[in-house]
Amino acid sequence: MISVVLIGAGNVATHLYHALNKAKNVDLRQWYNRSLPSIESYKNQVSITNNLNDLVEADVYIIAVSDDAVKPLSIALPFENRLVVHTSGSVGIHDLDKKHKRGVLYPLQTFSKSSELDFSNVPICIETLEKEDFKTLSTLAKALGSTYYKINTEQRQTLHLSAVFVNNFTNQLYRVAHEISDAKSIDFDILKPLILETAKKVQHISPYMAQTGPAKRNDKKTIKKHLKLLEHQDHKAIYQLLTNAIKKTHGR
Amino acid sequence: MISVVLIGAGNVATHLYHALNKAKNVDLRQWYNRSLPSIESYKNQVSITNNLNDLVEADVYIIAVSDDAVKPLSIALPFENRLVVHTSGSVGIHDLDKKHKRGVLYPLQTFSKSSELDFSNVPICIETLEKEDFKTLSTLAKALGSTYYKINTEQRQTLHLSAVFVNNFTNQLYRVAHEISDAKSIDFDILKPLILETAKKVQHISPYMAQTGPAKRNDKKTIKKHLKLLEHQDHKAIYQLLTNAIKKTHGR
Numbered sequence: 117m118i119s120v121v122l123i124g125a126g127n128v129a130t131h132l133y134h135a136l137n138k139a140k141n142v143d144l145r146q147w148y149n150r151s152l153p154s155i156e157s158y159k160n161q162v163s164i165t166n167n168l169n170d171l172v173e174a175d176v177y178i179i180a181v182s183d184d185a186v187k188p189l190s191i192a193l194p195f196e197n198r199l200v201v202h203t204s205g206s207v208g209i210h211d212l213d214k215k216h217k218r219g220v221l222y223p224l225q226t227f228s229k230s231s232e233l234d235f236s237n238v239p240i241c242i243e244t245l246e247k248e249d250f251k252t253l254s255t256l257a258k259a260l261g262s263t264y265y266k267i268n269t270e271q272r273q274t275l276h277l278s279a280v281f282v283n284n285f286t287n288q289l290y291r292v293a294h295e296i297s298d299a300k301s302i303d304f305d306i307l308k309p310l311i312l313e314t315a316k317k318v319q320h321i322s323p324y325m326a327q328t329g330p331a332k333r334n335d336k337k338t339i340k341k342h343l344k345l346l347e348h349q350d351h352k353a354i355y356q357l358l359t360n361a362i363k364k365t366h367g368r
Numbered sequence: 369m370i371s372v373v374l375i376g377a378g379n380v381a382t383h384l385y386h387a388l389n390k391a392k393n394v395d396l397r398q399w400y401n402r403s404l405p406s407i408e409s410y411k412n413q414v415s416i417t418n419n420l421n422d423l424v425e426a427d428v429y430i431i432a433v434s435d436d437a438v439k440p441l442s443i444a445l446p447f448e449n450r451l452v453v454h455t456s457g458s459v460g461i462h463d464l465d466k467k468h469k470r471g472v473l474y475p476l477q478t479f480s481k482s483s484e485l486d487f488s489n490v491p492i493c494i495e496t497l498e499k500e501d502f503k504t505l506s507t508l509a510k511a512l513g514s515t516y517y518k519i520n521t522e523q524r525q526t527l528h529l530s531a532v533f534v535n536n537f538t539n540q541l542y543r544v545a546h547e548i549s550d551a552k553s554i555d556f557d558i559l560k561p562l563i564l565e566t567a568k569k570v571q572h573i574s575p576y577m578a579q580t581g582p583a584k585r586n587d588k589k590t591i592k593k594h595l596k597l598l599e600h601q602d603h604k605a606i607y608q609l610l611t612n613a614i615k616k617t618h619g620r
Contacts, residue, residue, distance in 0.1 A: 183590075206590060224558055226565050226580060237561045265558055274552045275559070277594045278545035282559055283566045284581035285610040286538045291575035291617060293530035300526045306476055306517055307527070307534055308571050309489045313478050314535045315567035319560050323543035328478060329536035338435075338458060342529045350613060357609055358537040361602060365543060 117143050118256050119174040123189065125149040127227040128203050129180035135235045137161060139259045145174050169194055175252060176201060178221060179212075187211045199249050205276030208269045209243050219244040219253055222272055223262070226283050235260040241267035241275060292351055299347070324365070331362035369395050370508050371426040375441065377401040379479040380455050381432035387487045389413060391511045397426050421446055427504060428453060430473060431464075439463045451501050457528030460521045461495050471496040471505055474524055475514070478535055487512040493519035493527060544603055551599070576617065583614035 120136055122129060122144065129149075136144045144162055149155045152166040165171070171193070179189055180203045187207075190200055196215035205222050212218040220243040227233060240257040242264050244250040250266070257264035267275065290311060294304050317326045330338040339359060346352045362368075372388055374381060374396065381401075388396045396414055401407045404418040417423070423445070431441055432455045439459075442452055448467035457474050464470040472495040479485060492509040494516050496502040502518070509516035519527065542563060546556050569578045582590040591611060598604045614620075 206593060225562055226569065228569065228578075237565065239558045239561055241558065265555060267554070267558075271552050271554050273593070273597060274548060275554060277597050278549050278554075278559055279562055280581055280583075280594065280607075281541045281545040281548070282563050284579065284583060284614060285541050285606070286563075286566055287570070287575050287579050288610050288614050288617070289533045289537050289541070290570050291579070292613070293533040294575050296526060296533070297530050300523050302519070302523050302527060302530075303517060304574075306491045306493065306519075307530055309491055310477055310531055311534050311538075311567045311570060313489065314538055315563045317478065317480065318539070318542050318563060322556075323539050323546050326480075327536065327539050327543070329532055331532075331536060331540075341458060341525070342532065345525060345529050350616065353609060354537070354613065355532075357605060358540050361544070361606065362536060362540050364602065365540065 117141055118176060118252065118259065119143040119145050120256070121146045121148065121171055121174040121177045123148045123177060123179045124181035125151075125154045126180065126182065127229055128223065129178075130229070131227050131233050132178060132180055132203070132223075133158070133162075134232060135260045139261070141259045142256065145172050168192055171195070173198075175199060176219075176256060178203060183207050187213070190216060199252060201253065205279065206273055209245065210269075217244075217246060217249055219249050220269075220272065221253055221257070222267070222275075224275055224279060235262045238262050240264045241272055243268055243272065289354075292354060295348075296346070296351065327362065327366065329362070331359040332366050332368070334363060334368040369393055370428060370504065370511065371395040371397050372508070373398045373400065373423055373426040373429045375400045375429060375431045376433035376437075377403075377406045378432065378434065379481055380475065381430075382481070383479050383485050384430065384432055384455070384475075385410070385414075386484060387512045391513070393511045394508065397424050420444055423447070425450075427451060428471075428508060430455065435459050439465070442468060451504060453505065457531065458525055461497065462521075469496075469498060469501055471501050472521075472524065473505055473509070474519070474527075476527055476531060487514045490514050492516045493524055495520055495524065541606075544606060547600075548598070548603065579614060579618065581614070583611040584618050584620070586615060586620040 136142050146163045147155050148165050150166055155164050177200045179186055183204050186202045190213040200216035201219035201221045203221055209218050209220050222241040223238045225238040240262040242253045254264050293307055388394050398415045399407050400417050402418055407416050429452045431438055435456050438454045442465040452464055452468035453471035453473045455473055461470050461472050474493040475490045477490040492514040494505045506516050545559055549556055
């Protein structure tokens with residue numbers, strides 16, 4: 117049984133709360149947030165506090181707050197030599213105050229407030245300074261149902277960056293498609309199965325092998341047609357840059 | 369019962385073959401390809417031919433060949449006044465020889481040779497010149513298990529273009545993430561659940577609402593960090609262009 121204190125009440129913290137609360141072999145001892153009202157509705161399920169001096173003892177303290185708040189919060193914790201981890205993709209492990217045993221538990225997934233997330237779909241990237249702490253965190257990850265990976269700070273920052281490509285940028289391409297099709301009164305629903313299938317395809321073959329389309333074939337006629345069809349300069353620029361990127365990747 | 373003759377043996381044609389062959393209420397009468405060897409292995413399941421003069425009578429002739437071959441093939445068909453449709457996203461309906469009753473049956477999906485596709489995940493875009501023919505094609509789409517949409521030539525070309533954004537371009541972003549993470553010896557598997565979740569999210573909320581991340585927040589510190597982390601000029605250019613696109617979309 118691993119005992120945990122959770123710190124913070126944003127998206128990641130709230131999803132962690134639900135997962136920790138549900139997990140067998142996890143004893144969620146306390147939930148801290150500097151503003152109590154945002155976690156008050158949980159007070160019958162877990163001990164809550166907004167006072168760092170009231171924090172109880174636990175095996176792991178999970179700081180799930182905004183990047184800039186990680187360091188000052190780790191300094192403000194009124195104890196030492198306990199395992200304190202943050203959940204950020206871009207904050208270094210050494211940004212945690214060195215009075216603590218330090219670690220990172222970075223869940224690589226997109227968290228929306230609304231829908232509950234199944235942690236079996238949330239890979240957890242673990243970094244620690246001590247082997248023993250890695251063991252604790254990997255046991256915790258397993259208790260959440262997650263797959264875990266040993267990832268150092270540089271790798272984690274690269275993953276955070278990669279996530280921007282496959283999540284934020286991909287989502288912006290969906291947005292462009294939405295704009296283009298809306299302009300011609302086309303139901304966006306028509307594109308949804310393709311969006312899903314494209315993501316599914318790279319679950320078992322590499323993106324390189326999965327590529328198709330006019331850019332890969334260097335089908336100049338279709339590319340020209342598409343560029344003519346695009347009415348906005350911003351859309352044209354994306355089309356051209358990514359078409360050239362595909363051509364280059366596939367040696368065209 | 370709708371009787372069909374299938375023409376062509378590429379990716380789309382082969383997937384259509386399997387779906388047509390399996391569908392109740394569809395009588396797949398014949399499969400034509402100019403080269404017989406590529407369909408010879410099916411000769412015990414369906415009548416095959418490489419001679420246009422041998423084509424039997426049917427309610428619908430589906431021309432599933434490369435874009436450039438659609439027109440000459442429709443001219444070469446040795447009959448008239450029958451319903452002849454193509455399956456291309458970018459070829460106009462009037463590119464079919466006017467001696468035929470003409471239509472388009474455009475399945476909007478990514479087709480790989482290897483894996484069999486469930487046509488309930490393949491929206492079919494239908495265009496016809498006559499109402500009666502629309503009825504025939506929508507019945508055929510339903511028999512395949514597909515959702516169908518009435519889509520004119522301009523809309524279909526826009527869908528084909530939108531598909532390049534959500535499929536080819538998105539896949540190239542996956543590829544970039546693969547390159548970036550490979551360079552730091554990171555297992556690409558870690559990113560796969562995020563890729564899938566990103567696609568799932570826009571199945572029920574709009575891409576606009578689904579957006580998150582540093583560009584949307586205009587988090588200059590993280591953006592600067594990411595640009596510094598990117599080693600290739602090509603990756604930097606994509607990062608910058610899409611970051612600016614997101615900022616613009618979200619009024620930053």
